[in-house]
Every structure is written in C-alpha cells, then in structure tokens.
Amino acid sequence: MFDFFQSHNLLLAPMAGVSDEAFRTLCREQGADLTYTEMVSAKGLSYANEKTRHLLHLAEGEDQVAVQLFGHEPDTMAAQAAWIEDEMGDSLAYLDINMGCPARKIVSKGDGSALMKEPELAAAIVRAVRAAVAHPVTVKFRRGWAEGEESAPAFAQRMEEAGACAVAVHGRFAEQLYRGSADWGVIARVKEAVSVPVVGNGDVRCGADAVAMVERTGCDAVMIARGAEGNPWVFAQAKAALAGEMEPPLPTVEERIAMARRHARLLAQREGKNIVRMRKHAMWYMAGLPGAAAARGKINACVSVEDFDAVFDELLEYVGSSAPSGR
Numbered sequence: 421m422f423d424f425f426q427s428h429n430l431l432l433a434p435m436a437g438v439s440d441e442a443f444r445t446l447c448r449e450q451g452a453d454l455t456y457t458e459m460v461s462a463k464g465l466s467y468a469n470e471k472t473r474h475l476l477h478l479a480e481g482e483d484q485v486a487v488q489l490f491g492h493e494p495d496t497m498a499a500q501a502a503w504i505e506d507e508m509g510d511s512l513a514y515l516d517i518n519m520g521c522p523a524r525k526i527v528s529k530g531d532g533s534a535l536m537k538e539p540e541l542a543a544a545i546v547r548a549v550r551a552a553v554a555h556p557v558t559v560k561f562r563r564g565w566a567e568g569e570e571s572a573p574a575f576a577q578r579m580e581e582a583g584a585c586a587v588a589v590h591g592r593f594a595e596q597l598y599r600g601s602a603d604w605g606v607i608a609r610v611k612e613a614v615s616v617p618v619v620g621n622g623d624v625r626c627g628a629d630a631v632a633m634v635e636r637t638g639c640d641a642v643m644i645a646r647g648a649e650g651n652p653w654v655f656a657q658a659k660a661a662l663a664g665e666m667e668p669p670l671p672t673v674e675e676r677i678a679m680a681r682r683h684a685r686l687l688a689q690r691e692g693k694n695i696v697r698m699r700k701h702a703m704w705y706m707a708g709l710p711g712a713a714a715a716r717g718k719i720n721a722c723v724s725v726e727d728f729d730a731v732f733d734e735l736l737e738y739v740g741s742s743a744p745s746g747r
C-alpha cells in the first residue's frame with residue numbers, strides 16, 4: 421500500500437518551464453509537501469543530453485522530489501527510470517509518467533496524453549518501468565482524450581492493474597487544452613474505480629478550493645499548478661485551510677516584490693547571469709498591481725537580476741503603498 425500521501429497531501433504539479441529548482445524551493449517554503457520536476461524526456465536522457473539531465477538537479481536543501489518522465493517506448497522509459505533511480509537514490513520520492521500533456525509537439529510523437537488513446541501501450545510502459553525500479557511509479561493523465569469522452573476511470577483501472585501505485589487526474593480532456601473548467605466529478609469517479617491513492621488536479625487557486633476538492637472528490641492529495649504561478653503563498657493558504665486553521669493574510673505588494681526578487685536570485689544561482697526565464701514569473705508576481713501593464717515591456721527586456729531589480733524598484737515607487745494586494 422502506497423501511503424505517501426497520508427503525510428504529503430499538498431503537491432506542486434509538474435510544469436515544463438516553471439517547476440525548476442528555484443520555483444520548487446519557494447513553493448516548499450510556503451508549505452508544498454512535495455514538488456515535481458518539469459517533465460523529463462526519456463529520449464533526451466538516453467542521449468545523455470545535458471539540458472535534460474539538468475532538470476533532475478535538486479535545489480539546495482531540497483530533500484526529495486517526484487520526477488516526471490515522458491516518452492512512449494517502454495524499453496527507453498524503463499532504462500531511463502532505472503538510471504534516474506541510480507542517480508538520485510533517496511532524493512527521488514517516486515517516478516511519475518506523463519500521460520496528460522496535450523501539447524502538439526508532445527502528442528504528435530505519441531507521448532503525453534496521446535497515450536490515453538493507446539491504453540495497451542500505456543500499460544506496457546507502466547509494467548516496464550515498474551519492473552525496472554524499486555521506487556513507486558505513478559501516472560498523471562487527464563479526463564480523457566476526446567472532448568466529451570471520459571475515459572479516465574477505465575484508464576486509471578488499467579494503470580493500477582499495470583502496477584501504478586497512485587494516479588493523478590486533471591479534470592479536463594486533452595483536446596480541451598486549458599479551456600473551460602476542470603471537472604472534479606471525474607476525480608471522484610476515478611477514486612471509485614481504483615484502490616490506489618488518487619491525486620486531484622485542476623483549477624485549485626486558493627485554500628477554499630483545496631478543501632472543496634477534497635470534500636467533493638475524496639482525493640488523497642491536492643495538486644496545484646497555475647494557482648501557484650506568481651503565488652507560492654497558495655500553499656500556505658491551502659495547508660491552513662486543509663488543516664481547518666485560519667489562512668494567513670494575503671501577501672502585501674512589498675511581499676510580492678520581495679518574493680520576486682528572491683526568485684530571480686535563486687534562478688541566477690543555477691542559470692548564471694542570464695535569467696530570461698524570470699520574465700514570465702515577474703509578470704505573474706506583478707499581475708493586478710497598478711503599473712504592471714506598463715512594466716510588461718520593460719520586463720520583456722530584462723536579462724539579469726539587476727535588470728529585474730530596477731523594474732521592481734520602479735514599480736514599488738509607483739505603487740507607493742503596502743495595501744493588501746487583494747490577490
């Protein structure tokens with residue numbers, strides 16, 4: 421029995437281009453019990469691609485992470501899962517297999533959510549990875565492939581039979597991309613269909629959402645992705661709400677900018693001087709603040725910590741107050 425979520429029920433989702441060491445550090449500090457790496461290409465790892473391997477680096481002080489692999493060849497997936505296990509040892513919490521990514525460049529190769537259309541192959545991947553590693557193996561997928569055709573409960577059963585120790589479900593169809601809203605009913609239906617733990621995912625943006633998701637679906641853990649963008653505090657709020665405690669106050673403008681500065685510094689520790697990856701985070705931290713729209717152009721020209729600091733200084737001067745942000 422995989423009981424990991426009994427002590428870790430609040431998770432930062434895997435997010436390509438976002439859930440790197442810097443962001444994971446900030447989310448863990450705010451209360452995420454576990455974070456996932458960005459999705460890692462099994463093919464890329466098999467070519468010993470340095471950029472791909474880089475995705476497996478842990479942040480300073482980060483004890484454990486879940487690694488998410490994507491690919492569609494059982495042998496390659498199994499070999500690379502074994503390599504990851506050897507490399508990471510105890511710092512690997514579990515291996516997750518991506519069967520939910522709907523991006524065209526991923527599904528066109530048969531990876532990500534394309535595997536929901538190939539349950540035989542999906543099961544073969546899980547069996548192969550399970551046989552290759554001692555760590556638990558989990559699968560993350562969506563409500564189904566085609567809009568309106570819910571296959572997740574049956575698919576979850578197949579994954580459990582193949583050896584998945586837990587499943588994570590995002591309540592949208594692959595064809596839906598991120599349109600509309602996530603259906604939490606499917607999380608409850610998956611929960612009924614399997615006996616392994618179920619992670620619920622989709623549209624959790626505050627503490628009350630996390631509580632509502634658990635109440636309505638019975639899920640064993642709550643996974644947050646976009647709700648944490650520019651908002652690592654969502655974990656402190658969800659943690660308190662799930663524990664039935666009063667949620668901490670929303671961050672002030674100063675706290676938001678201080679978090680953004682720290683984020684930039686953490687990114688620079690790993691990436692060096694060029695931290696263009698910070699641009700999107702900066703926009704997320706500033707979202708809704710007076711002057712944010714005008715700062716967008718400047719942010720898009722920032723490269724270094726100093727560049728970002730200069731824009732943050734200007735913004736703070738413009739805002740000139742520490743009123744609650746109202747996020």
Ligand SMILES: Cc1cc2nc3c(=O)[nH]c(=O)nc-3n(C[C@H](O)[C@H](O)[C@H](O)COP(=O)(O)O)c2cc1C
Pocket residue numbers: 433434435436437438458459488518519520521560590602621622623624643644645646647
């Ligand atoms: C920028 C971005 C990158 C993502 N990358 C991944 C990924 O690498 N692997 C994955 O399984 N899901 C990925 N997702 C999907 C999220 O993990 C999550 O399932 C989805 O965003 C729904 O949760 P949310 O409503 O909390 O955002 C990504 C989502 C976003 C917005």
